[in-house]
Amino acid sequence: MDQFDIIVIGAGSAGSAAAARLARDGKRRVCLIEAGGKNTHMFTRTPGLVGMMPDKSNWGFDTEPMEGLGGRIGYQPRGRGMGGSSATNGMVYIRGNPWDYDNWANLGCTGWGWDDVLPVFRRQEDSHHGAGEWHGTGGPLHVNKLISPSPVASAFVEAAEQLQIPRNDDFNGPRQEGFGLYDVTQHNGERWSAARAFVDPLAGKPNFEVLTDALVERIVIVNDRATGVIISTGGKQQTLQAAAGVVLSAGAFGSPQILMLSGVGPGAELTRHGIAVTLDKPAVGADLQDHCDFVAGYTLDDPSLFGGSLKVALRVAKGLVEHRFRRTGMLTTNYAESGGFVTIRPDAPAPDVQYHFIRAIIQNHGRDKLKESGFSLHACVLRPESRGWVKLSSADPAAAPAINPNFLSDQRDMDLLIDGAKLMQRIAQTPPLSTLGAVDRNPINFDDRSEAETRIRAVADTIYHPVGTCRMGPDADAVVDPTLAMKGIDNLWVADASIMPRLISGNTNAPSIMIGERCGDFVEAALH
Incomplete structure (x- = not known):
């Protein structure tokens, strides 16, 4: 079949939720298109094996050289396959701060305040916290505590408490500030991606079709109206018709790229690549925001930590058996097991720095394989x-987009990151974490701010939360309106992190899923 009512591009966090919302009642023919594969292998389902995930599950984009990082090229891993980045990420479930969404509303994004989005978060959840003012149960997205966290992750939290940073057992509750163990999108010790949560339950529905290994080349736009998509699959080009419209959910990099390939974007940029301009929209691809992250690695020979030695390999092999039969043990780890939120600037409306404890030494995004066991501390x-x-x-749809996050180009970010990293070092030097015998692999003297800035610019990079490249807003320059409808093109919606007018204070997977669900609501309302 090549004729549908709705086509959803991208089966990631938002696209999975949007497609499920539109297909659930069986009234519309919905096609969900994914460039990658089915992602059903053990490296996806077993949380602790994420580092062994095949390259085909990761777009693995390199950035342009960034002036703020001394001309270095950054790395932007993005999930490819069913579930998108929810099938490859750290599974941390964070909604952001209520202030973030109220700020969106104050910017003119009517209907996006905290009181508007909280009910959507609740109805999506099956939370271990139970149903109440802040959480929901019975939803498709399992949110649970870590099953077998490292004691070192707890030591990080306890050290922060010694510095009067309060403990927080629910970052999605009434208070975000503090340190604790993160909630994760897992069920019975397995990763619970957006595809498992939203798409898999609809398998076999006659009105719902999922196409994998299908690359969208462009959206077909006729008389300023989206009528379908052109895909390439199996070496052949195919046109799919969408009678009611298209939902674009290809992520903060993929969505602007597909719009530009379809003739929607900055006119001069399109002309430079020989693409006919359908709609000159400079905001497409602009306003990229991401959490710039500094990571410090610590060596520590602890049986709960990961590394590249034979001893650790034997522990992992034993852990595989335990996970296979009991769904417990070290391979249930999400790696980013604990952390927290702190307000550094006294005038900040919400916490302005986030921390992550990682159960392994991470260097060059985990691409450098190290023998030493240990842990990493992150500040962003x-x-x-x-x-x-x-x-x-x-103009080749198969080519990677050009990406420049422009990290630390604003000195205010640099100054805040220095202060945040300095606090992180203090936590590491505080009992009980400091008593474990961990050794900082590259210590920095944060009292010398010039040295600290130089050292941070030499290693900082993304913590994988890009947003803003198809921003939502009430103004004519915005890419989508507050119902996520494309401005200037009918029957086209964008639903993913690219629509965020401002980056939220935390990990972006949960908000992306919420955005997808809301887009489904908006599309349904528009078509009635």
Whole structure:
């Protein structure tokens, strides 16, 4: 079948939720298109094996050289396959701060305040916290506590408490500030991706079709109206018709790229690549925001930590058996097991720095394989001032987009990251974490701010939360309106992290899923 009512591009966090919302009642013919594969292998389902995931499950984008990082090229891993980045990420379930959404509403995004989005978060959840004011049960997205966290992750939390940073057992409750163990999107010790939560339960529905290994080349736009998509699959090009419209959910990099390939974006940029301009929209690909992250690695020979030695390999092999038969043990780890939120600037409206404890030494995004066991501590700026962009590198749909997050181009981000990293070092030097014998692999003297800045610029990079490249807003320049409908093109909606007008204070997977669900609501309302 090549004729549908709705086509959803991208089976990631938002696309899975949007497609399920639109297909659930059986009234509309819905097609969900995914460039990657089915992602049903053990490396997806077993949380602790994420580092062994095949390359085909990761877009693995390189950035343009960034001036704020001394001309370094950054790395942007993005999930490819069913579930998108929810099938490859750290599974941390964070909604953001209520202030984030109220700020969206104050920017003119009517209907996106905290009181508007909280009911959607609740109805999506099956939370271990139970049903109440802040959480829901019975939803498709399992949110649980870690089954077998490392004692070192708890030591990080306890050290923060010694510095008067309060313990927080629910970052999605009434207070975000504090340190604790993160909630995760897992069920029975397995990763619970957006595809498992939203798409798998609809398997076999006659009105719902999922196409994998199908690359969208462009959206077909006729008389300023989206009528379908052109895909390539199995070496052949195919046109799919969408009678009611298209939902674009290809992520903060993929969505602007597909729009530009379809003739929607900055006119000069499209013309440069020989693409006919359907709609000159400079905001497409602009306003890229991401959490810039500093990571410090610590060596520690502890049986709960990961590394590249034979001893650890034997522990992992034993852990595989335990996970296979009991769904417990070290391979239930999400790696980013604990952390928290702190307000560094006294005038900040919400916590402005986030921390993660990682159950392994992470260097070069885990691409450098190290023998030493240990852990990593991460600090990131939550609401950065720096802005980047996404452009086309080529008119070839199979080519990677050109990406420049422009990290630390605004000195305010740099100053805040220094202060946040300095606090992180203090926590590491505080009992009980400091008593474990861990050794900082590259210590920094944060009292020398010039040295600290130089050292941070030499290693900082993303913590994988890009947003903003198809921003929502009431103004004519915005890409989508507050119902996520494309401005200037009928029957086209965008639903993913790219629509965020401002980056939220936390990990972006849960908000992306919420955005997808809301887009489904908006599309249904528009078609009635």
